[in-house]
Amino acid sequence: MVNPAAVYRALHDLNSYLPKRFFDGWARPPLRVAFILTHLCNLRCTMCNTWGKENPKEIPKQLTAREIAHIIKQLPRYALLTFTGGEIYLRKDFREILTYACSRNRVHLVTNGTTVGPDDADEILDLSASNMLTKGIVSVGVSLDGLKESHDQVRGVPGAFEKSVAFLRSLVEKKRDRGGRYPIIDIKVVITPETVEVLPDLFKLGDEVGVDLVSCQILNTQSSSYGVKHEEKEVHRQSPPPVPEIAPAVIRGSLEAMESLAAGSVTQLRFNPNAGIEAIVDHYQNRLRLAEFDCTTVWSVMHVGPHGDVFPCYSYSMGNLKEKSVKEVWNGDKYRAFRKELKSAGVFPGCVGCCVMKPKSSRRPSAAKAG
């Protein structure tokens, strides 16, 4: 059976490779556009730099549903649109945004799943794509960072776990009833000292609930990701603060246990970055070897912040879509200069913690094993 993630990765490489190699910072139209619709959130996750960062006075500056539709119209119909935040369902006009996006493009949602219920699950199923090439919702990620109390502790709000799991179950059941392959339902977990030992149990939970995928991403300590601070200084040139260390034997043991569980299950497992367990072990010793990584994302993926600023990844604004067109920003002088600098650097010191870094060769980066 065709693996949608593998197809997307192949298209991404095709879209990025030739422009990166032969053109002067120029890029083909984006293959994926991630809209950070709001920085508002009902949860208070310990690892997240988003909540509390939205100045309430600035909420009226958020892109309206109409402005978002205007941006979407400028994008290719084949572009995958991600809606994330903050918490997307806190926007009162989210359904309007979602319905328009699904009438034109493929859509991916990321939610904490605590403010939604069976009606929202029905709506997602109504708007889901019938196959990987057609418009509609192709995937939904729901974040879980532990089991019961441990999840609620990381997420800062009692009762969050029960709500997120209830939403996941309702989504999975409704998808089963309707019989389609889409949307792909994904549990998203961030590897931290608080989650590391519970990772295999989270995989078992995903398997029991019947999700398609459990994806684990590394902790990013970059304070300016997700358009949180609108930095004009070049944050990518500085290393982010160190991550809290996790003993190699502990993290390796947990990730290997997940791999063993996944080998006997229909639920898939993905580590982001997709660079092998040893790269993740290295990350948690603060010794990731950046020279072994590369980036093509900036040639194919665009991030749009709540107020219309466009970011390659960091909160280093390339221009604002209230003032300029997608074309003007995407291949504008600032974006092209950023891509040229990235091409000669490989990756930047600030890339530590990025979950889309690519290992340079087909050989997966290895760590000097310790502990």
Ligand SMILES: C[S@@+](CC[C@H](N)C(=O)[O-])C[C@H]1O[C@@H](n2cnc3c(N)ncnc32)[C@H](O)[C@@H]1O
């Ligand atoms: C910022 S949240 C926004 C969507 C939604 N509120 C949620 O929690 O799923 C998107 C994803 O980023 C993850 N995340 C939050 N802080 C992170 C960090 N410091 N490093 C890596 N991932 C992080 C969340 O767990 C979530 O899976």
Ligand code: SF4
């Ligand atoms: S990770 Fe998601 S749910 Fe948690 S505080 Fe950040 S935006 Fe909110």
Ligand code: SF4
């Ligand atoms: S590897 Fe670096 S430049 Fe590329 S997307 Fe990640 S943070 Fe941005």
